[in-house]
Amino acid sequence: MRSAGAIAAAVLEDVAAWVTPGVTTRAIDEYAAGRIKNYDARSAFLGYHNYPCHICISVNEQVVHGLAGDRRVQYGDIVSLDVGVVYRGFIGDTAYTIAVGGCDVRTQRLLDVTEQALREGIAQAVAGKRVVDISRAVQTFVEQNGFSVVREFVGHGVGRSMHEEPQVPNFVDGKASPRLRPGMTLAIEPMVNAGGPGVRILKDGWTVVTEDGQPSAHFEHSVLVTESEPEILTCRTKTPFKLKVP
């Protein structure tokens, strides 16, 4: 899981650094495919329920699961990049949203708040707490800052499969919530809308967009619950490779 996480993080960083005004989302996906291959991994998304791309690229009002195509990203756009890789049978899943060149102040605040909401959630990923403690920390922080969390899509356990139990919602749903134990690996991933929480799916069957057309941001880490501090498996400051696995 550490190796898979480190590869996912390295790919995400490589792709984010490569994005520049004028490139098509298809070119971004092709570049990502090359980076994934570079680390001897494969995309966890390509073919997943017939998903047709290597990574998810979601622009502006697109929330998650955006499809690569002819669209050219422009100065001022925000682009959510979500990378999932399989390496030696294990999965790393991580995402963040970049501003292409720059963006307006409110949108920058959306990115900052979403990233901080992820940190607030990760801080609760401690043995003995419950999944709902993560959910509550994310929701509280986002709503205190005047934005809203998406309900229809949630974080998840991650391991040999991309989506494992338990679900990790970004809001308190009132359902029974599992206790966190050392060794659990979770993908924590706030999806935060600048406007209302509502979303819909485009006719392509994949792309999730905000109902009100306002921008949305997405930050995600795969995290290991330990006896003490949470360990971020997709941490971008980790030396990328190749990790020696016994």
Ligand code: MF3
């Ligand atoms: N990466 C997404 C997640 O974080 C899942 C993408 S599934 C795909 O859970 F099929 F759209 F790729």
Ligand code: CO
């Ligand atoms: Co993801």
Ligand code: CO
């Ligand atoms: Co995920």
